Amino acid sequence: MSATALQQGNSIKARISRDALVIRLGIVALVGFLFVAVALPLWSLLSKSFQNGKGEFIGLANYVQYFSTPTLFHSIFNSLWVAVITTVIVIPLAFLYAYALTRTKMPGKGLFYAVALLPLFAPSLLSAISLIYLFGNQGILKSWLFGGSIYGPIGIVIAQIFYCFPQALIILVAALALADARLYEVADALGTTKPRIFRTVTLPGAKFGLINACFVVFTLVVTDFGIAKVIGGQFNVLATDAYKQVVGQQNFSMGAVVGMILLIPAAIAFTIDRLVQRRQVALLSARAVPLEPKTNPLRDAALIGYVMLIGGLITIVLGTAVWASFITYWPYNLTLSLKNYNFAELDPGAWSPYFNSLKLAILTGIIGTAIVFTGAYLVEKTKLAPAGRAIAHLLAMLPMAVPGLVIGLGYVFFVNAPWNPLNIFYGTLTVLVVNCLAHFYTVAHITALTALKQIDPEFESVSASLKVPIWRTYTRVTVPICLPAVIDIAIYLFVNALTTVSSVIFLYGAQTKVASIAIVHMDEAGFTAGAAAMATMIVLTALSAKLLHVLLDKLVLTRLQAWRRR
Amino acid sequence: MTCPRRERGQKKIMSTTVKVTGKSNGASGAPFLRIRNLTKRFGAFTALNDVSLDVMKGEFVCFLGPSGCGKTTLLRAIAGLDPQDEGTIEIAGRDVSRLPPAARDFGIVFQSYALFPNLSVAANVGYGLVNRRKGRSEINARVRELLTLVGLADQETKYPVQLSGGQQQRVALARALATAPGLLLLDEPLSALDARVRLRLRDEIKSLQRRLGVTTIMVTHDQEEALSMADRIVVMNAGLIDQVGTPSDIYRKPESAFVADFVGSMTFFDAEVAGPSQVRLGGIDLSCSDAGGFIKGSAVRIGLRPEEVKVRNIDAATANAIDTRVATLDFLGPFCRAQLHPSGAPGVTILADFSANLMRDLKVEQGQQLTVALPPEALRIFARGAPR
Ligand SMILES: Nc1ncnc2c1ncn2[C@@H]1O[C@H](COP(=O)(O)OP(=O)(O)OP(=O)(O)O)[C@@H](O)[C@H]1O
Numbered sequence: 045m046s047a048t049a050l051q052q053g054n055s056i057k058a059r060i061s062r063d064a065l066v067i068r069l070g071i072v073a074l075v076g077f078l079f080v081a082v083a084l085p086l087w088s089l090l091s092k093s094f095q096n097g098k099g100e101f102i103g104l105a106n107y108v109q110y111f112s113t114p115t116l117f118h119s120i121f122n123s124l125w126v127a128v129i130t131t132v133i134v135i136p137l138a139f140l141y142a143y144a145l146t147r148t149k150m151p152g153k154g155l156f157y158a159v160a161l162l163p164l165f166a167p168s169l170l171s172a173i174s175l176i177y178l179f180g181n182q183g184i185l186k187s188w189l190f191g192g193s194i195y196g197p198i199g200i201v202i203a204q205i206f207y208c209f210p211q212a213l214i215i216l217v218a219a220l221a222l223a224d225a226r227l228y229e230v231a232d233a234l235g236t237t238k239p240r241i242f243r244t245v246t247l248p249g250a251k252f253g254l255i256n257a258c259f260v261v262f263t264l265v266v267t268d269f270g271i272a273k274v275i276g277g278q279f280n281v282l283a284t285d286a287y288k289q290v291v292g293q294q295n296f297s298m299g300a301v302v303g304m305i306l307l308i309p310a311a312i313a314f315t316i317d318r319l320v321q322r323r324q325v326a327l328l329s330a331r332a333v334p335l336e337p338k339t340n341p342l343r344d345a346a347l348i349g350y351v352m353l354i355g356g357l358i359t360i361v362l363g364t365a366v367w368a369s370f371i372t373y374w375p376y377n378l379t380l381s382l383k384n385y386n387f388a389e390l391d392p393g394a395w396s397p398y399f400n401s402l403k404l405a406i407l408t409g410i411i412g413t414a415i416v417f418t419g420a421y422l423v424e425k426t427k428l429a430p431a432g433r434a435i436a437h438l439l440a441m442l443p444m445a446v447p448g449l450v451i452g453l454g455y456v457f458f459v460n461a462p463w464n465p466l467n468i469f470y471g472t473l474t475v476l477v478v479n480c481l482a483h484f485y486t487v488a489h490i491t492a493l494t495a496l497k498q499i500d501p502e503f504e505s506v507s508a509s510l511k512v513p514i515w516r517t518y519t520r521v522t523v524p525i526c527l528p529a530v531i532d533i534a535i536y537l538f539v540n541a542l543t544t545v546s547s548v549i550f551l552y553g554a555q556t557k558v559a560s561i562a563i564v565h566m567d568e569a570g571f572t573a574g575a576a577a578m579a580t581m582i583v584l585t586a587l588s589a590k591l592l593h594v595l596l597d598k599l600v601l602t603r604l605q606a607w608r609r610r
Numbered sequence: 611m612t613c614p615r616r617e618r619g620q621k622k623i624m625s626t627t628v629k630v631t632g633k634s635n636g637a638s639g640a641p642f643l644r645i646r647n648l649t650k651r652f653g654a655f656t657a658l659n660d661v662s663l664d665v666m667k668g669e670f671v672c673f674l675g676p677s678g679c680g681k682t683t684l685l686r687a688i689a690g691l692d693p694q695d696e697g698t699i700e701i702a703g704r705d706v707s708r709l710p711p712a713a714r715d716f717g718i719v720f721q722s723y724a725l726f727p728n729l730s731v732a733a734n735v736g737y738g739l740v741n742r743r744k745g746r747s748e749i750n751a752r753v754r755e756l757l758t759l760v761g762l763a764d765q766e767t768k769y770p771v772q773l774s775g776g777q778q779q780r781v782a783l784a785r786a787l788a789t790a791p792g793l794l795l796l797d798e799p800l801s802a803l804d805a806r807v808r809l810r811l812r813d814e815i816k817s818l819q820r821r822l823g824v825t826t827i828m829v830t831h832d833q834e835e836a837l838s839m840a841d842r843i844v845v846m847n848a849g850l851i852d853q854v855g856t857p858s859d860i861y862r863k864p865e866s867a868f869v870a871d872f873v874g875s876m877t878f879f880d881a882e883v884a885g886p887s888q889v890r891l892g893g894i895d896l897s898c899s900d901a902g903g904f905i906k907g908s909a910v911r912i913g914l915r916p917e918e919v920k921v922r923n924i925d926a927a928t929a930n931a932i933d934t935r936v937a938t939l940d941f942l943g944p945f946c947r948a949q950l951h952p953s954g955a956p957g958v959t960i961l962a963d964f965s966a967n968l969m970r971d972l973k974v975e976q977g978q979q980l981t982v983a984l985p986p987e988a989l990r991i992f993a994r995g996a997p998r
């Protein structure tokens with residue numbers, strides 16, 4: 045009897061250590077991946093900025109040179125200035141829009157929200173291309189500028205406003221949607237005036253969202269490459285400087301210095317934002333009563349007008365590029381044609397950049413989702429190797445503070461390094477996929493964590509008590525429960541990999557040029573219409589993916605998730 | 611009946627094994643679960659402090675104690691979910707101290723039930739069976755058997771959200787029992803249910819446990835639940851075991867003021883030992899059945915359950931008859947709780963429960979004088995020191 049008991053014990057023990065082994069291996073693999081994909085490239089960038097062209101350590105010499113070259117360091121002020129102006133304009137605009145969507149009884153909220161989010165499905169430079177069609181040298185509304193030029197800070201700021209608007213809007217809608225009706229009832233009962241209620245209840249409630257939105261917009265503008273490249277003209281900013289140094293002059297060390305400088309405002313913004321958010325106590329207690337907006341005809345009418353104006357402008361600006369892409373010869377022959385879609389005449393790669401982009405987006409979406417979600421699961425739901433999980437989480441959060449251009453530069457130096465056995469991957473789709481994933485890792489990771497935190501923490505315990513291997517519970521219970529979040533992550537990665545310019549601009553190879561880069565090249569070569577056509581293709585693809593997502597959600601997911609219905 | 615002799619300082623000794631066999635089975639010999647010197651720390655905080663305990667095969671044991679006393683911690687250590695820092699655990703003679711949960715042979719039901727929401731009731735119950743190289747039909751038969759056992763035979767295709775709280779609880783129970791574990795662990799399994807369902811499930815769980823004879827440990831902070839369900843109760847306080855005993859032992863012979871206070875209600879008042887079976891409360895001398903080994907002159911605490919205060923049939927021969935004034939009367943449904951102020955001992959308040967019946971017969975009213983008796987055998991004597 046004791047012998048069989050012992051035997052049984054041993055066999056059980058063996059099976060269990062396999063469970064623990066799998067978890068440990070998973071954590072090691074995750075940390076290893078993030079180390080290679082995130083930490084090492086950043087380290088390469090850092091060390092490159094202290095080396096000369098031959099790779100010898102020269103201390104701060106590159107930095108000294110940078111700051112003694114006025115044309116270079118002047119870009120810092122240009123970048124900051126443009127970013128501040130954009131932030132100051134975008135935040136109030138987006139706040140009012142978000143207020144209309146959350147605190148009024150206006151009709152068509154869903155439609156207006158969707159319209160405002162449209163720019164998310166296009167590369168940043170799409171709005172710049174549109175502005176060129178409207179106000180550029182051949183622009184149909186050029187006279188509106190009274191002799192001013194759209195090429196420069198004005199163009200950058202306007203294009204950035206359109207690009208950043210949805211990003212700020214998402215944050216502010218989330219902030220304003222959470223409100224405790226009781227606070228408003230108390231304020232009302234005390235006879236508080238409307239403006240005072242707004243100042244003492246509404247604004248403080250949205251404070252953290254506002255701060256967060258400011259930092260997000262500021263960072264986006266400082267680090268965006270596409271808009272400044274297309275419409276910046278002679279106006280130099282940090283992002284275009286990095287490109288010129290690396291691609292134009294092959295001066296990698298100086299490129300690294302610019303990259304490091306680019307990292308500073310983003311890192312500062314990220315750090316301050318984190319510190320501020322940490323002080324955010326749960327404003328909304330569990331017993332809060334959700335705020336039900338009241339009808340106020342005058343206010344609602346005014347806000348509908350406002351929302352229609354902004355939504356209309358967004359549609360016009362995005363639509364112009366799309367429309368222009370079908371125009372035979374702007375602005376002289378406005379008949380519609382598909383001539384500009386004949387990429388073979390405009391770009392050596394013909395249509396292949398588009399299909400490369402598609403491949404990149406699909407691979408990033410699928411592989412990325414698998415890595416991110418499994419990684420988040422290991423971090424959140426397992427108990428072994430606490431140090432490893434903490435490191436993995438830290439590395440997963442790091443990309444949030446790193447602009448795409450900077451991570452792209454880091455990859456150039458890292459993958460190109462002669463000592464690196466991975467340099468056989470240079471210019472391959474593999475590098476592009478890993479780079480995109482690294483760039484967009486944090487948001488996906490947070491989405492996965494949020495979903496995982498909502499499911500019962502005892503599933504793993506139950507499964508252990510029933511002697512069921514952990515991966516079985518992962519695939520049979522955890523993933524199915526989190527399917528909506530999993531698909532969200534996949535779509536997020538897909539759309540962003542499709543539209544990104546900055547993170548891949550240094551990394552593509554002859555065979556792997558992607559659509560967003562083809563846009564930059566066609567624009568550089570003066571084929572603006574071709575650039576618009578390629579951008580339109582990206583927008584159409586991204587929107588189709590989103591539409592498919594919505595349909596899938598409505599038709600398939602609801603059926604698969606029958607267990608959610610009472 | 612004897613008054614226990616132990617003092618708070620000796621608690622460590624108490625917390626080591628107190629072997630009282632469950633009354634429902636005459637099991638003897640080696641315990642099924644043997645816990646020795648278990649210590650668990652969270653940083654600087656000691657959640658379990660050198661805990662030892664034996665549980666016999668087939669027993670139903672309740673861990674009872676106030677919130678934060680370490681009940682869940684002890685249960686999770688037994689399961690191997692949060693392993694202890696020191697000490698050993700043996701299940702069925704096998705040292706499992708270092709083994710992961712899956713090697714320990716137990717079923718567990720959590721307060722949240724942790725039912726897999728995307729699996730049907732049948733799939734939930736069969737979850738642990740699928741892995742054991744059993745045939746489909748064998749698994750289905752077992753699942754049906756278990757669902758019948760918990761009275762949910764007709765619900766197998768439903769999903770957890772479509773069940774009531776009590777039904778979910780029973781599914782969780784069936785799932786935990788499916789693999790026929792040697793040990794069943796329940797962490798506050800009834801606390802998420804409303805009072806009526808709780809009462810019904812109490813009986814159901816208890817009778818199920820009796821029928822299956824599975825050794826069961828249930829965590830609860832509800833003393834009524836523990837008293838009505840357990841073969842033995844383990845009363846815990848601040849990471850230590852205060853007392854282990856049958857429900858009637860715990861209620862009638864609490865070994866510490868803490869246990870006395872936590873299980874049932876009790877009035878405490880300070881007194882002094884005046885003789886071998888005599889204590890002095892203010893100006894009143896009271897006889898008790900045993901001064902608990904305290905020497906004359908020691909400062910002690912006297913505990914008295916409100917329902918033990920006697921009002922009827924008091925005559926000259928009745929021991930410990932004292933004159934009191936009814937200071938307050940609180941109506942609590944089937945009975946009234948009175949605060950009595952003894953005339954001979956100013957500043958002392960004695961709580962007494964008067965049945966509705968008695969209230970009507972004697973017409974007790976607030977402010978009136980009332981002679982009551984404190985039966986000597988009902989006076990419990992503890993060392994001085996506030997119950998923790
Ligand atoms: N993971 C942890 N980290 C730090 N302290 C913990 C942790 N888990 C439990 N504790 C502490 O250990 C003590 C015992 O906790 P435990 O959960 O065992 O209490 P309990 O007796 O089950 O209480 P309750 O009736 O409230 O469930 C508590 O003071 C708790 O704060």
Ligand SMILES: [Mg+2]
Nearest residue numbers: 681682683829
């Ligand atoms: Mg507990």
